[in-house]
Amino acid sequence: MGNISCEREKEHQAAAQRAKEGMLPDSDLEKICKIFQMLSDPGRLKIVSALMNGEMCVYHLTEVCGGSTSSVSHQLRLLRDNDIVKARRMGKNMEYSIADEHVREIVNMGVAHLHCEVDE
Amino acid sequence: MGNISCEREKEHQAAAQRAKEGMLPDSDLEKICKIFQMLSDPGRLKIVSALMNGEMCVYHLTEVCGGSTSSVSHQLRLLRDNDIVKARRMGKNMEYSIADEHVREIVNMGVAHLHCEVDE
DNA sequence: TGAACATTTGAATGATTATTCAATTGTATT
DNA sequence: AATACAATTGAATAATCATTCAAATGTTCA
Numbered sequence A, B: 001m002g003n004i005s006c007e008r009e010k011e012h013q014a015a016a017q018r019a020k021e022g023m024l025p026d027s028d029l030e031k032i033c034k035i036f037q038m039l040s041d042p043g044r045l046k047i048v049s050a051l052m053n054g055e056m057c058v059y060h061l062t063e064v065c066g067g068s069t070s071s072v073s074h075q076l077r078l079l080r081d082n083d084i085v086k087a088r089r090m091g092k093n094m095e096y097s098i099a100d101e102h103v104r105e106i107v108n109m110g111v112a113h114l115h116c117e118v119d120e
Numbered sequence C: 001t002g003a004a005c006a007t008t009t010g011a012a013t014g015a016t017t018a019t020t021c022a023a024t025t026g027t028a029t030t
Numbered sequence D: 001a002a003t004a005c006a007a008t009t010g011a012a013t014a015a016t017c018a019t020t021c022a023a024a025t026g027t028t029c030a
Helices: A009-022 A026-038 A042-051 A058-065 A069-081 A101-115 B009-022 B026-038 B042-051 B058-065 B069-081 B101-115
Strands: A085-090 A093-098 B085-090 B093-098
Touching (some): A042 A085, A042 A093, A042 A101, A042 B009, A042 B026, A058 A069, A101 B101, B042 B058, B042 B101, B058 B069, B069 B085
Antiparallel strands (some): A085 A093
16 A cells, blocks of 8 residues: 655645544444435425425425425425424424524525635 | 414414525525535545545545545545535646535534534 | 556446325314 | 314335446556
């Protein structure tokens, strides 16, 4: 190994060393991935960004986001299982809302990245 | 439509109204999704978080992240095509690095979410 | 030019995933 | 209890995706 010839070899080995030492355990990486995965489908992201405006029931979510009640419900189940949204029953309806502030921040960060285009 | 009976019906309609008015166009939603999608695979997230420590070549990335050179290269291609990382050639090697500050922030946010557990 | 190194590519496989449709559960109303 | 409304579920299909292996490209050095 290490048979690499490159001017900046030292910096790279140092970076590699830091990366190895600081690398999160796989279990953590998988948890983080799950959050991103939940936001990586247009339909789900639409639901989440709709909920950023306040609590809503499935009926309204379907009206706002389009698609069938069933597909919205399936998406909500995934979002719920992965703690992106939370739900509570109010009579016949289920009220969905954003699970916590972190989710808001992550989504807002995605939106921010959209507007501020690439630097290089 | 609108035949919903629920105590908080007014709030929900207001939220739905705001959501409709403020909803990002599909093209924007898809762009944001792409970013999240890139970070939603453990292998890719590992690569990205390794690169948070500094520029590295494919050889070192493979050493740090595991897997085959080929799979790392395939993942890097996706990350590159979607502006998560950037590359430049240095002699025989390709040097990869994080594309911009936004990517760093989004990843850091994911890590932060990990430590600060659910509020409710 | 040829040999060795570093990385990329393409095609193929198997695994995950979103959506649809039909059937079902839970709740309120009469 | 029966009806209607709201949401969920499960199975099936089609689409997307990560990984592998073998072959190819680009680069340096003798």
